[in-house]
Amino acid sequence: MTIGAIARSKATTKETENEDFEELRKCRDDVAKQLGLDADKLELSMGMSSDFEAAIRQGSTEVRVGTTIFGERPARGDAKVKEDTTEEKK
Numbered sequence: 001m002t003i004g005a006i007a008r009s010k011a012t013t014k015e016t017e018n019e020d021f022e023e024l025r026k027c028r029d030d031v032a033k034q035l036g037l038d039a040d041k042l043e044l045s046m047g048m049s050s051d052f053e054a055a056i057r058q059g060s061t062e063v064r065v066g067t068t069i070f071g072e073r074p075a076r077g078d079a080k081v082k083e084d085t086t087e088e089k090k
Helices: 006-011 019-035 052-057 066-070
Strands: none
Touching: 006 019
């Protein structure tokens, strides 16, 4: 999983590509070439809930969309650890 700069993701539109995604795709292609593989044989995991569409347009084969599915995480100061309710078996 690769993660680019959030500022570039927010600045990306359908008309402009995310420079980080472009660079990551080039890195994947270079690695594939050095290994003598077709670039399509290597996964390219980039993109998250806020920028997955741009990532897919730029060649991502895997994205993380947890926030889209599960919602926003609580702020760090508001996060609570749930008590363990399992009983130990003896």
